[in-house]
Amino acid sequence: MKQAGLLLVIMLLATVQTTDTGRARQGRSGTGGELVQNCTLYFEFLGRTGAGREDTFELDPFGMGYCAGLVRGVANTAHIHMTDQVCVPEDASSAQAVWAVVQYLNNNPLTLSDQDTELVLRAMQSAFPCR
Amino acid sequence: MKQAGLLLVIMLLATVQTTDTGRARQGRSGTGGELVQNCTLYFEFLGRTGAGREDTFELDPFGMGYCAGLVRGVANTAHIHMTDQVCVPEDASSAQAVWAVVQYLNNNPLTLSDQDTELVLRAMQSAFPCR
Numbered sequence: 001m002k003q004a005g006l007l008l009v010i011m012l013l014a015t016v017q018t019t020d021t022g023r024a025r026q027g028r029s030g031t032g033g034e035l036v037q038n039c040t041l042y043f044e045f046l047g048r049t050g051a052g053r054e055d056t057f058e059l060d061p062f063g064m065g066y067c068a069g070l071v072r073g074v075a076n077t078a079h080i081h082m083t084d085q086v087c088v089p090e091d092a093s094s095a096q097a098v099w100a101v102v103q104y105l106n107n108n109p110l111t112l113s114d115q116d117t118e119l120v121l122r123a124m125q126s127a128f129p130c131r
Numbered sequence: 132m133k134q135a136g137l138l139l140v141i142m143l144l145a146t147v148q149t150t151d152t153g154r155a156r157q158g159r160s161g162t163g164g165e166l167v168q169n170c171t172l173y174f175e176f177l178g179r180t181g182a183g184r185e186d187t188f189e190l191d192p193f194g195m196g197y198c199a200g201l202v203r204g205v206a207n208t209a210h211i212h213m214t215d216q217v218c219v220p221e222d223a224s225s226a227q228a229v230w231a232v233v234q235y236l237n238n239n240p241l242t243l244s245d246q247d248t249e250l251v252l253r254a255m256q257s258a259f260p261c262r
Contacts, residue, residue: 030203057193065196072161073204076248081213117207 032112032119036105038063039071039098046095071097074120079128086121087130100127163243163250167236169194170202170229177226202228205251210259217252218261231258 042064045056057064075097078086088097104123105112111119173195176187188195206228209217219228235254236243242250 061192062188062196062199065193065198066200067196068193069197069200069202070204071200073201073248073251074208076246077205077208077252078212080249081209081252115207117204118211120204121208121212 030116032105032114032116034063035067035070035116035119036102036112038067039102039105042067043095043098043102046098067098067101068094070116071101071120074117075124075128078121078124084130086124086128088124088128092128097124097127100124103127161247163236163245163247165194166198166201166247166250167233167243169198170233170236173198174226174229174233177229198229198232199225201247202232202251205248206255206259209252209255215261217255217259219255219259223259228255228258231255234258 038060041056041060045053045064048056072094075086075088079088101120101123104126105119111122169191172187172191176184176195179187203225206217206219210219232251232254235257236250242253
């Protein structure tokens with residue numbers, strides 16, 4: 001029975017791994033629907049400690065890294081080169097920027113088929129407007 | 132002996148995992164030095180097939196996702212909103228953009244302590260200039 005359980009765990013892990021690797025290359029749609037999943041998970045990870053943290057990390061590390069990179073890339077580029085549109089405070093954390101994206105996507109579900117880069121930009125404009 | 136080998140593998144995996152999770156939150160420097168590692172690995176992953184592909188993916192999925200997201204975020208934002216500076220061809224692939232970043236960083240090693248977002252932008256300006 002124990003062996004059957006172990007086999008099941010190994011099979012599940014293998015499935016997750018394959019799916020994860022596959023999505024990393026081919027299955028990424030680059031839309032808001034995928035982004036809200038990645039960023040919600042990453043935000044959860046940022047707030048966790050201990051074993052729960054490891055468990056969350058294992059769910060989709062590529063997706064979380066993608067969220068982290070995309071949000072940083074868009075926020076920094078906009079903050080430095082689109083100075084009339086996005087003004088991120090000096091003390092804003094990565095978690096705050098990620099949370100702004102999650103909130104924006106949850107509040108605007110009709111945009112979930114839009115391109116993820118544009119959605120992050122709109123979220124930054126909404127959360128960190130220039131006064 | 133076999134058991135000792137298995138234990139070693141498990142310990143190594145646990146170490147990699149912990150380091151990976153730690154880097155995901157705290158150890159990211161956000162510089163070119165880290166980016167060249169992430170993007171070189173991701174480019175390698177994109178070109179691989181079979182078991183080698185899985186092995187490469189396992190090395191640092193968060194870092195590869197970070198590269199993918201950062202390059203996409205900066206390239207798209209610049210292409211759409213900084214139209215006089217970056218003109219990415221319609222048929223350019225993600226792999227081409229990632230390769231442009233790796234090449235730029237390898238050709239400009241003195242910039243490796245600069246901020247990663249700015250380096251991606253410079254790489255895009257260099258690889259995809261507007262004529």
